[in-house]
Amino acid sequence: MSDKQKYIRNFSIIAHIDHGKSTLADRLLEIGQVTNDRTKKDQILDSMDIERERGITIKANNATFDYLADDGNTYIMNLLDTPGHVDFTYEVSRSLKACEGVLLIVDASQGVEAQTLANLYLAMEQDLEILPVMNKVDLPAADVEKTKVQIEESLGLDSDKAVAISAKTGLNVKEVLEQITKQIPAPKGDSNAPLKALVYDSYFDPYMGVVIKIRVFDGKIKKGDRILMMSTGKDFTVNEVGINRITLTPKESLETGEVGYIIAGIKKVSDAKTGDTVTLFSNPTKESIPGYKEAKPMVFSGLYPINGEQFDELVDAIEKLKLNDAALVFEKESSVALGFGFRVGYLGLLHMEIVQERLEREFNLDLITTAPSVKYIIRSKDGMVEEIDNPSRFPEPITIESTEEPYVKATVITPNEYVGNIMALAMDKRGIQLDTVYLTQDKVQLTYEIPLAELIFEFYDKLKSFTRGYASLDYEPSGYKADIKLVNPANKRKFNIIVVGSGL
Numbered sequence: 010m011s012d013k014q015k016y017i018r019n020f021s022i023i024a025h026i027d028h029g030k031s032t033l034a035d036r037l038l039e040i041g042q043v044t045n046d047r048t049k050k051d052q053i054l055d056s057m058d059i060e061r062e063r064g065i066t067i068k069a070n071n072a073t074f075d076y077l078a079d080d081g082n083t084y085i086m087n088l089l090d091t092p093g094h095v096d097f098t099y100e101v102s103r104s105l106k107a108c109e110g111v112l113l114i115v116d117a118s119q120g121v122e123a124q125t126l127a128n129l130y131l132a133m134e135q136d137l138e139i140l141p142v143m144n145k146v147d148l149p150a151a152d153v154e155k156t157k158v159q160i161e162e163s164l165g166l167d168s169d170k171a172v173a174i175s176a177k178t179g180l181n182v183k184e185v186l187e188q189i190t191k192q193i194p195a196p197k198g199d200s201n202a203p204l205k206a207l208v209y210d211s212y213f214d215p216y217m218g219v220v221i222k223i224r225v226f227d228g229k230i231k232k233g234d235r236i237l238m239m240s241t242g243k244d245f246t247v248n249e250v251g252i253n254r255i256t257l258t259p260k261e262s263l264e265t266g267e268v269g270y271i272i273a274g275i276k277k278v279s280d281a282k283t284g285d286t287v288t289l290f291s292n293p294t295k296e297s298i299p300g301y302k303e304a305k306p307m308v309f310s311g312l313y314p315i316n317g318e319q320f321d322e323l324v325d326a327i328e329k330l331k332l333n334d335a336a337l338v339f340e341k342e343s344s345v346a347l348g349f350g351f352r353v354g355y356l357g358l359l360h361m362e363i364v365q366e367r368l369e370r371e372f373n374l375d376l377i378t379t380a381p382s383v384k385y386i387i388r389s390k391d392g393m394v395e396e397i398d399n400p401s402r403f404p405e406p407i408t409i410e411s412t413e414e415p416y417v418k419a420t421v422i423t424p425n426e427y428v429g430n431i432m433a434l435a436m437d438k439r440g441i442q443l444d445t446v447y448l449t450q451d452k453v454q455l456t457y458e459i460p461l462a463e464l465i466f467e468f469y470d471k472l473k474s475f476t477r478g479y480a481s482l483d484y485e486p487s488g489y490k491a492d493i494k495l496v497n498p499a500n501k502r503k504f505n506i507i508v509v510g511s512g513l
């Protein structure tokens with residue numbers, strides 16, 4: 010391992026929503042002198058307007074800084090800040106592939122929540138080093154001792170390792186960096202091997218074309234190199250390589266273990282695929298890096314330009330957005346009332362809202378979406394099996410033999426005083442209880458199997474109001490089950506809502 014490689018640390022910051030990831034990133038970037046009194050602003054890595062207005066991260070973002078550690082060595086730190094909301098878990102799993110370790114933040118005034126666990130499992134699947142960090146200790150409600158118990162008992166991590174910090178005031182934040190240098194391993198990889206780099210994200214810049222974010226696993230890449238994109242077989246010449254220090258900062262080269270960006274005159278967005286492997290044209294690596302699992306859309310809706318003449322612009326816009334949002338799935342469709350548009354698959358309702366808003370803002374379009382729907386499997390009486398996510402394509406009920414609908418495994422974490430309310434809500438939403446685990450004396454984890462259609466349309470809002478905002482929710486697909494409501498006349502109401510909901 011080269012000397013330089015020994016002092017590289019790549020880590021993601023992961024946590025439940027609002028536990029302070031982006032605020033901690035701010036403090037780390039101050040220490041790394043990437044930002045200063047003049048340039049700093051709160052949650053600086055939340056660079057999109059929508060993120061700033063809503064106060065949440067929706068897009069993973071990275072930044073690189075130098076850190077002079079107490080051992081006298083200067084480390085190259087690359088941090089990846091990730092979103093906490095369940096709809097954007099795909100961003101987290103992509104970021105993790107570029108890292109050797111994670112900071113798992115737990116808000117010490119709230120304790121372990123549903124996405125704390127979900128994100129912990131993602132990091133464990135990737136075999137990453139996990140450093141628990143207790144945040145917000147400046148708050149009067151913070152309870153460090155109780156949080157330590159949860160870190161031990163619910164997360165199964167060593168709480169002695171957990172640093173207690175305030176990302177807001179900066180208390181103990183430097184200690185987090187020291188722990189990163191000591192606990193998170195340097196990247197492995199062979200600097201003499203042929204170039205092997207993973208495309209973990211990209212975006213379209215109107216001036217520079219496609220900017221590709223990469224993690225170099227073997228070899229190195231520099232300006233002037235002729236590169237090969239392994240999944241498409243296309244080759245390009247590198248115009249610029251560099252690192253992100255809030256602004257893109259060109260460098261001579263990117264070497265084994267580093268995370269940075271390349272610009273290679275790629276104009277067509279389909280030529281830069283997230284999950285692809287970049288190698289050298291003249292000396293390619295033999296094996297590509299296993300890419301990402303495709304994100305599975307959960308919710309579908311139609312997306313149409315209000316002004317039909319904007320359809321071509323929408324085609325261009327949605328392809329460019331896909332570069333920066335690998336979870337987006339779409340296909341062209343048309344409707345009598347709305348003309349030409351797209352059927353789009355999203356990871357959840359917030360994702361749906363954000364996609365529409367980004368297309369409108371970033372590409373200056375006026376759009377309408379049709380009511381969201383999940384994907385049903387319909388078996389008709391003549392033996393046909395169809396997957397239908399568009400309510401307007403539902404066959405006549407009389408021709409239907411049976412239908413199946415998607416279910417999810419939903420995990421709710423709640424203070425125990427609300428357990429009764431949640432059970433009533435879940436029953437009302439056709440949930441099947443699978444498990445109840447006491448995480449601590451006063452915190453319970455309930456697991457349900459519940460129809461996705463019920464979960465996305467009302468469950469979350471009701472859960473929040475039934476528990477005064479204290480419960481948290483995570484979910485993952487768990488397959489299809491018979492959908493009784495379509496064939497049972499007593500449940501016709503629901504069927505009507507979905508069909509009427511299509512409206513257009």
Ligand SMILES: Nc1nc2c(ncn2[C@@H]2O[C@H](COP(=O)(O)OP(=O)(O)OP(=O)(O)O)[C@@H](O)[C@H]2O)c(=O)[nH]1
Binds near residue numbers: 065145
């Ligand atoms: N009192 C206090 N507030 C904090 C601290 N860290 C973060 N906050 C506040 O908590 C809120 C959420 O902080 P963010 O940094 O945006 O949280 P996040 O984890 O990045 O949120 P998502 O990216 O949306 O998941 C903000 O209002 C912060 O000011 C802290 O140490 N103490």
Ligand SMILES: [Mg+2]
Binds near residue numbers: 031
């Ligand atoms: Mg954030």
